[in-house]
Structures are given as structure tokens and as C-alpha cells.
Amino acid sequence: MKKLFLFLILAAGLFAAEEITVSAVLDKNIVEAGDQLTLRVSVTGSGTPPLKVPQMNDFNVYNGGQSTQSNFSMVNGRISSSTTVNYSYTLSPKGQGKYTIPSFTVELKGKIYKSEPLQVEVIKGGSAPKNTAPQGGGNTPLSSSGEIFVQVTLNSRKVYVNEPVIMSFGLFRRINILGQPQYSPSDTTGFWREDLPPQLNYNKDGYSVTELKTALFPAQQGEFTIGKASLVCTVPTQGGNDDFFGSFFNNGKNISLESKPVNITVMPLPLEGKPADFSGTVGRLNLTVALDKKEVKTNDAVTLTVTLAGSGNIKTIAEPKLLLSDEFKKYETVSEININKENYEVKGAKIFKTVLVPRKAGKLSIPAVRYSYFDYGEKKYKTLISNPISISVTQGQKEEMSYSSLPSLASPEGVKVFGSDIRHIKQTGSFSYGKHLFYRSPVYLALSILPFIIWLALLLFFKYQVSKEQNIAFFKASRAYSRSLKCLKKVSRDLASKKQEKCLGELENIFAEYIGDKINRPAAGLSVSDIKSILAEKIKDRDLADSAAGLFEELHFNRFAPARKESTDISGLASSIKEMIIKIEKAGL
Secondary structure, eight states, X not given: OHHHHHHHHHHHGGGOOOOOEEEEXXXXXXXXXXXXXXXXXXXXXXXXXXXXXXXXXXXXXXXXXXXXXXXXXXXXXXXXXXXXXXXXXXEEESSSEEEEEXXXXXXXXXXXXXXXXXXXXXXXXXXXXXXXXXXXXXXXXXXXXXXXXXXXXXXXXEEETTOOEEEEEEEEESSOOEEEEEEEOOOOXXXXXXXXXXXXXXXXXXEEEEEEEEEEEEOSOEEEEEOBOEEEEEEOOTTOOOSHHHHHHXXXXXXXXXXXXXXXXXXXXXXXXXXXXXXXXXXXXXXXXXXSOSEEETTOOEEEEEEEEEEEOGGGOOOOOOOOOTTEEEOOOEEEEEEEOGGGOOEEEEEEEEEEEEOSOEEEEEOOOEEEEEETTTTEEEEEEOOOXXXXXXXXXXXXXXXXXXXXXXXXXXXXXXXXXXXXXXXXXXXXXXXXOGGGSHXXXXXXXXXXXXXXXXXXHHHHHHHHHHTHHHHHHHHHHHHHHHHHHHHHHHGGGXXXXXXXXXXXXXXXXXXXXXXXXXXXXXXXXXXXXXXXXXXXOXXXXXHHHHHHHHHHHHHHOHHHHTTOOHHHHHHHHHHHHHHHHHTTO
């Protein structure tokens, strides 16, 4: 029983999670005002929980996408893995000075892992300061005044299914804007959507222009309409001076700029020239195939890597088919996605890794990989074909020893007795086959099925990890409710330390992250109008949306209003947030 107990402890060690590492790095630590800098955050470990983005109030934050890398190794039949998730953000400073970017954190099994804080110095630039606008994209119309208006353009109004469409939202103005505009993006139902940071700032026809770009990928054919979007901003009242003192004492007035719907036609992919192996991928791609080792022994694992790189909707690239013979044993394919959005175009690569085990010795060949896709640039189908890969396989150690390999012990005298210390089996009439036999005991049965249970648990665990990497938005949304309630309990415990300002900031983060996780958007940058429009669209309850937006606005005001920090009922706010989250969850967000 002691050996069995030790074996169970060792088996349970297989499921122990590795340490998580979180690192953050900037492309530069000194930046001019009006310029941008790139922040990259990496989370590495056997499990990669969601990244918690801190509040960066001194910067406008734009999500630059993320990529996932998985590493697998097989040693003596045992598979180990680690995963690295890389996040990219574009930061635009709001002012000059020295700033600190707080730590990025992840939480796994109650333990917090975090990156080191980063220091940034923003110096005076050589050009005019650049105005900032909220993150997002949408279609917007002219205002009644020629001094300020918004405009949306599409680079094409007639496209094929899954062909990228670049939607540009521009704010044109000849007057100052007081405060931060509130942007509500348009409804793009029926399209995959990728934001393309950073924003553009330029002058055109006497206007100062701030432009945001968004990549849209139509999911199906038909006639579609890009819905309305709105922008609310504050401008000086008529007669207001444009000098310093006039702007200081001028409260201004709010104006709302709303778009007109924009129609777009999505055509089906042509039937002419469609290859038999076409799986629906649209893009502009190239194919590379590589093998990590070309000289192995039988029953040793090799990794075949197939990479499809280029531009288009990288996330929807279908898995290539491998036409392998029975000479190889094939394991499940795992994919990785790398995306970058430089020059306002969605590019990247989808990498497919497959573990193969050769079953026989000799010169074996992995057949050419064939992949067909629709090239949206040339408007025709293309087929990519790799070269076959040869692999040299030598015979490895056999699992069973053959008796014929043992030396013969022939003797002319026949069988000879070398000793008399052999104890012969004694047969008695009282021997019972039904009792005291180990192979019929419950312990033997438990030991027999334990390896199968461990193998099944490992298989389910790896499938869960792969599913989690491929469906990040689903897992974030499914965990948002329980995660927010858990964080609220922690804040309630921290109230005893009487750090009101810290608790107020945590409450605002919890509410914003709950909404952001539910809709797969970063919490940083969510405004009151964002939350109001999102909830009104998703749950169709305008009163609840107004209440939630009001609560978020109250949190933000209490946090940054010095006169109210001491008098704020933080415990009451925490209870209100909990009740609001429960109502939103019941409403079906």
C-alpha cells in the first residue's frame, strides 16, 4: 500500500502547473509628444490565464492584437508543453513629462504573477501636437456646421466573402474640441472586425483630421448595411474666444454627430476554377513546410511544421490536409496564430504543428503538402504545393527480446544438474484459486486501470488547452462573472486597510473588465458611452444600460474628485456593482 500511495503522488505531479512568467517591454523609453510607442507583453507557462491590463490614464491605449506560441516535446513517450501569449499595444501619450506604466498581472489558482513597471519620458516634439480620438471604427455623417464634421469611407463597396474591407472614420474640424470626445462605433453584424491602430493625424483642405481605420471581413454573401455610429464632443459656444483665457472660462456646448448607414455588396466566391480541395480560405498567402529532424530512429517523434503566411483574415485559415502513409503514426495537429497590423493591413501567419512517429526503418518520404485558396488581390483561385521531405529512419531498440538471440548451451551429456537448491512447488489439496491471489485483488485492478485514467486525463487537458487558445473570447466571457465576484470579495477584505483611493480604482477596474471580457474588448479605453451603447445593443434593456453607465460614471468621478474621496461609501459602491453585474448577467450579456 505504501508503494501504491507513492505512485499516486508521482502521478498527481504530472498535473502540477508550471510557474507563470509575465514580461513587458517598450520599443523606446523616450518619445516625442504626439508620437506613439509600442508595448509588448508576454505571458509564458503551462497555463496562460487572461491578462489583466492596468489603467494607463496618461496614454491613449490601442489594442494591436495578440499571438500564441505552443511548444511540445516528447521524451520516452511523455509529452510536455508550454504556451506563450504575446500581446501588443500602441500607446499615444496625452502630455509631456515622466510617466510610469504599471505592472501587467495574471492570476492562476489564487497566485498573482506580474511584470516589472516601465518608465517613459515624453518630451516636446518638433511638430504641432496631435489630437487624439477614441479607439474604434464606424461610419459617420456630416454635421450641420461646416466647422466640424465626421466622415466614413470604405476602400471598396463590392467585395467577395472574407475579402478585407478597410473602413476609415475621420473627424474633420476647424475649431477646438473641449475635453475628450465620446465615440460609439457602428454595428458591423455579419463581419469579422479588426481594429487597425494607431490613429492618423494630418491636415487636409484647411481641416485638422483625426482618422481611425478598421479592417472588416464579410462572413457571408448578400447585401449588408454598416449601421449608424455617433460621436459626442464639446465645442466652444458661439462668440467664445480662442485664446487661453477665453478657452479657460468657456464651458462650451455638446454636439452629436451621427452617421448615415453605408451599404456594401458581398459576392459569393466564383465557381469557375474552384479546386476540389478548396476549404474556404481567402487571402494572399505563401506556404512553407519544415521538419525538425531528418534522421531519427523508429518510434522517435518528429515535428512537421506547416506555415501559411501573408495577408487576410489569418484567424480563419483552414488546416491543410496531410496525405501520410501507414509508415507514420500521426498525432493531433496544434495551431498557432501570429498577427501584426503594420501599415494598416492585417498580416501574419498561422502555424500548424503535427507530431509524427515513423513505424519502420528505411528511407521514408513525407508527401508534398497541397493547399488551395482564393487570392482576393488577383480575384482567382491559387494552389500552393510544397516539396516532398525525405527522412532517414534507422531501427531503434525493439520492445521485446527474442529468445533466438540468446546463445545456445548444448551439451553432449544432456541436461546436467548444477545444484540442488531449487525448491519445488508443493501442491496441496487446500490451495484455493479464489483467495489470496494478487492479480484478483482490488489493488491490482486499480493499478491496471490507473495508467489509462492518467492518459485520458492528459488527453482531455491538452484538448482543453488547445480549445482555450483558439477560443480566447469564449473563455474570457465564460469566466467574467465568477472572476468579477471574486475580485469584489477581495476588495471588501481590503476595506479594513482604509485605502479608499486604491479600492475605488479597483472597483472601476472590476466593472470595466467584466464588460470588456463579455464583449472581447480591452477594459482600458472603455468610456461611459461605450458601456451604455454596448449594453443597449446586447441586452435590449435601455433602463439597465443607463443605470450601468451611470454607475460607471459615478465610479470614475469619485475616483478622481478629491473632495468626494473621503465621503464616498465604498462598501455601498461595491454592493451596487455586485447587484449590477448580477442583473446584467441575468439579462443575457
